[in-house]
Amino acid sequence: MTKQRFFTALIALTAMLLMTTMAMAQGAKSFAVLPFKYTGPQKYSYFSKAFQASLENDLEWIGHVEPSTKDVSAMTTPGNSGDALNQLRSMGVDYLVYGDIAILNKDAHINLGVVGEDGKSWETKGKMTIDEITSWLEEQGNIIQGDIFNRPGYGTVEESKEAEKTMQTASPADSPFIVGGNDGYQEATLNPQFKYEGGTESIGRWRSQTLRYSSYSMVVTDGDADGQNEVFILQSDAISAYRFREGKLEHLTTFDLPKNLISIRLEVADLNRDGTPEFVVGAYQYDTQYSDTAPEGNPRSSILRFEGGKFKYVVKKYNKFLGVLRLPPTYLPILCAQKKGHSHLFDKVVREAFIKGDDIELGQKLAVPPFGNVYNMIYMPKELGYQIIVLGNKHKLVTYSQSFERLNETDETYNSSGIAIPMQNTMVGLGNSNLDTMVDMYNIPFRMVTAPLTGKRYELLLNRDLSAVAQLVSNYHYYSQGEIHSLVWDEVGLNLAWKTRRIKGQVSDIALADLNNDGKKQLCVLVNTFAGLGYTNRKTMVLAYDLNL
Numbered sequence: 001m002t003k004q005r006f007f008t009a010l011i012a013l014t015a016m017l018l019m020t021t022m023a024m025a026q027g028a029k030s031f032a033v034l035p036f037k038y039t040g041p042q043k044y045s046y047f048s049k050a051f052q053a054s055l056e057n058d059l060e061w062i063g064h065v066e067p068s069t070k071d072v073s074a075m076t077t078p079g080n081s082g083d084a085l086n087q088l089r090s091m092g093v094d095y096l097v098y099g100d101i102a103i104l105n106k107d108a109h110i111n112l113g114v115v116g117e118d119g120k121s122w123e124t125k126g127k128m129t130i131d132e133i134t135s136w137l138e139e140q141g142n143i144i145q146g147d148i149f150n151r152p153g154y155g156t157v158e159e160s161k162e163a164e165k166t167m168q169t170a171s172p173a174d175s176p177f178i179v180g181g182n183d184g185y186q187e188a189t190l191n192p193q194f195k196y197e198g199g200t201e202s203i204g205r206w207r208s209q210t211l212r213y214s215s216y217s218m219v220v221t222d223g224d225a226d227g228q229n230e231v232f233i234l235q236s237d238a239i240s241a242y243r244f245r246e247g248k249l250e251h252l253t254t255f256d257l258p259k260n261l262i263s264i265r266l267e268v269a270d271l272n273r274d275g276t277p278e279f280v281v282g283a284y285q286y287d288t289q290y291s292d293t294a295p296e297g298n299p300r301s302s303i304l305r306f307e308g309g310k311f312k313y314v315v316k317k318y319n320k321f322l323g324v325l326r327l328p329p330t331y332l333p334i335l336c337a338q339k340k341g342h343s344h345l346f347d348k349v350v351r352e353a354f355i356k357g358d359d360i361e362l363g364q365k366l367a368v369p370p371f372g373n374v375y376n377m378i379y380m381p382k383e384l385g386y387q388i389i390v391l392g393n394k395h396k397l398v399t400y401s402q403s404f405e406r407l408n409e410t411d412e413t414y415n416s417s418g419i420a421i422p423m424q425n426t427m428v429g430l431g432n433s434n435l436d437t438m439v440d441m442y443n444i445p446f447r448m449v450t451a452p453l454t455g456k457r458y459e460l461l462l463n464r465d466l467s468a469v470a471q472l473v474s475n476y477h478y479y480s481q482g483e484i485h486s487l488v489w490d491e492v493g494l495n496l497a498w499k500t501r502r503i504k505g506q507v508s509d510i511a512l513a514d515l516n517n518d519g520k521k522q523l524c525v526l527v528n529t530f531a532g533l534g535y536t537n538r539k540t541m542v543l544a545y546d547l548n549l
Contacts, residue, residue, distance in 0.1 A: 029149075031059060031095035032068040034087075037077040040103030043403055044130075047101055050329075050384040051137065055097055058141030065149045068093045081113060081121035088115055095148065108133050112140055114148050122148055131491065134383045135456055206516070206544040208249045210529070211240075214538040216419055217266035217446065218526040220513035223306035225276045228517050230306075231542065232279065233526065234266035239281070239304075239311065244516040249542065255311035261285050261300060264419055264444050265375055267324040269333035271303075271355055278314060278355070279304045280322050280335065282375065284421055297421075299340055303355065318360050321346065322353065323374030327366070328386045328402075336374045337362060345421060345442045346373040369400045378448045381458045382489060389460060389494075391415055391445045397462075397487075397494060408493040414462045414485070415445040417508055418478050418528070446509045453547060459486040459497055461523070463507040482507035484525060484545075500545065505529045506538075515544045523547060 033055045038048040056067045070091055077098050078084035088096040099112040106129055113123040122144070128136050146155020217234040223241065224230075231242040231249060237257045242249035257263065264282040271278045281304065286297040301322035303315040320337045327334050337353040337360060338346055350373065352363035368377065369390050376391040387407070388400040395413040400406055420441040449461040466481040482503045487494040500523075509526040516522070523545040528538045 028063055029065045029094035030068040031065055031097060032070060032072050032088075032091060032093045033059070033097040034072050034075050034077055036098075037100035038102075039100070044103050047103070047133075047384055051099070051101065053329075054134070054137055054384065055141060058138060059097065059144060059149075061145060061149055061151050064151070065095070065145075081115050081123070084113065084115040084121070085119060088117060093117075097144070103130070106130055110136070114144055116148065131383055138456070204546040206247075206522075208542040211249075211540040213540060214528050215508055215526055215540040216263045216417065218509040218511060218524070218542070219266055219268040219279075220511045220515050220524055221268045221277055223268070223277060223279070224309070229514055231515060231524075232266060232268070232306075233540065233542075234263050234281070236263055237261065239266065239279070241306065241309075241311075253309055253311070255304070257281070257283070257302075258285075258300075262419065262421065264321075264421075265323060265447070267322075267333075267447075269324045269335070271333075271335050276305065276307070279306065279311070280324055282322055303360075313358075314355060315358055315360060320360075321374050322360070325350075325366075325374065325377070326379060328379050328381070331379065331381070335360075336366065338374045344371075350374060367404070369398070369404050369406075375447075376445050378450060378460075380450045380460055380489075387489065389448060391448070393442065395443065395445060395465065399489070399494060410494060413465045415448065416443050416465045416479060417446040418506055419444040449510055449512055451512055453486065454497065457488055459488050460494065461486055461510060461512070463510065463525075464499070466502070479506045481505070482527075484510060484523065503527060503543070505541075515542075521547065 033052045036048045036051040038045055040047075059065070060067055068091070070093070072091075075087065077100055078087055078096075084096050084098055094117050095114055097112075097114050099110060101111075102109045107127060108130055109125070109127050110133070111123070111125045113121065115121045124140060124143075126136055126140075142154050143156055145151040146153070211233070213235050215233050215235055219232050220229055221232070222229050223232060228243065230252065231244070233240050233242070237259050238254050239257065240254045241252040243252055244250070261283040262285075264284060265280075267280040267282070268277045269280070270276065271280075281302045283300050283302070284297055285300040298319060299321045301315075301318045301320065302313060303318075303322070304311045305314055318337075320339050323336050323338075324333045325336050326332065335353045335355070336350055338350050341347040350366045350368050352366065354361045354363060369388055371392060372388070372390050378389050380387050380389055385402050388402065388404075390398045390400065391414065392398050392409075395416050397408075397410040397414060398406065399408045420443045422441055446463075450458050451461065452458050462485060464483045464485045465479050466483065482505075484500040484503070484507070486497040486499065488497045489495075503525065505527040507525055508528055511524040512521050513524055514521050515524050525543040525545070527541050527543060529541070
């Protein structure tokens with residue numbers, strides 16, 4: 001009898017929760033954001049739709065106030081709240097958001113308004129620099145959610161409380177964290193490992209056991225879609241999979257690659273959007289008659305999947321360089337392909353690529369900056385647009401605007417991996433000379449990473465190359481030390497935000513990922529111990545830094 005009452009109560013509770021959920025879904029109000037009216041230079045005309053998409057995302061309150069699915073692309077911006085109310089009633093939504101923006105020099109003038117079905121309206125306007133637009137929109141979105149949608153914890157009252165709380169809990173003057181600033185270094189609240197020098201303590205940093213091979217690339221991801229991340233390390237002719245367990249990397253499996261390849265890059269992305277990622281292996285294969293004075297070879301890339309604890313080929317052999325780029329405006333990972341060039345290692349054309357059966361099909365041509373290739377560039381979000389960062393042949397960072405205007409070049413060099421491919425700078429049709437042609441080495445850079453770690457601005461994470469020998473010998477690309485730098489754009493150039501203490505050994509790759517499956521991302525660094533020239537006797541270890549203590 002007791003069991004019967006228990007199950008009756010359980011069924012009643014389940015039905016009540018189901019009815020509450022359905023009622024919440026049915027009772028959710030709707031809002032629509034109209035495309036903003038834009039006045040200003042043509043290069044910023046995309047602001048109209050960018051504002052619309054940004055506010056749709058910021059204003060969504062799931063189960064309470066959700067964006068309408070009605071098409072508003074052809075609707076015009078209302079001139080006043082009365083016109084907005086008429087448009088709202090014709091659309092059948094509960095709230096209508098509208099506005100206009102004018103760009104004059106580097107200043108933005110924005111008018112933003114909201115009208116509700118009850119006829120009440122809310123309006124604001126602001127003047128700011130272009131760089132401040134994103135934060136201004138987020139602030140107004142919070143105010144609208146609180147003051148208009150009545151969402152708890154939002155609105156002008158909560159803004160005042162948060163400002164007061166921030167003043168009361170400012171960082172102490174003796175904080176051990178140091179970051180880069182306009183005046184050199186200043187106190188901050190970062191991991192103590194991000195201090196430049198000093199001490200041997202390992203607070204906030206984890207180090208793996210030593211792995212007895214040299215490594216070229218690393219990704220940390222849920223390779224088999226089981227909810228737990230694995231660590232995948234690319235060697236010269238193999239990929240090894242590990243999982244963090246009891247403070248160490250537990251070996252899962254090793255997949256052998258062809259012995260006659262130079263591994264270049266290991267990328268991971270869910271290319272077919274089925275929930276399980278694909279592994280893209282970029283590699284280069286020398287011809288059988290290879291010699292130091294007449295090097296010839298071709299790309300040989302492949303794509304694999306990791307299922308049931310084992311790797312298997314999806315595409316076994318492809319004769320172009322394959323990589324993954326995160327293209328704006330969605331920044332979803334896209335497979336890209338590039339042919340071998342004639343006078344340069346890489347052809348000038350980069351194309352989107354798609355898996356078709358056990359082969360690759362090429363898509364549209366991508367617009368890329370000069371000397372950009374599938375391995376040396378990244379798109380970094382900036383307010384409502386983006387910048388393109390390219391690591392040139394000398395591994396200096398070159399920053400381009402989205403219209404490919406060259407903005408800045410760094411003095412320092414970054415992300416040299418030690419993976420060098422011989423190439424000849426001979427004119428097309430002249431062939432190779434065994435005696436008179438100097439063989440140059442192209443050092444494939446490892447990946448750059450962007451993320452908003454210490455604020456709303458995106459940071460560029462990469463390794464600062466440190467080697468006295470490499471500065472003197474042009475074809476020498478092995479580095480005995482490195483530092484992970486975070487750079488931010490300050491409208492003049494890429495400026496240092498913070499950096500780790502110096503790392504002994506050659507940094508070969510970096511990642512932002514949850515390596516130990518604790519729900520928090522770490523800065524993961526792949527390091528090869530430095531044992532002198534070449535990769536002989538080098539060993540691998542992985543470092544993981546807590547991002548905020």
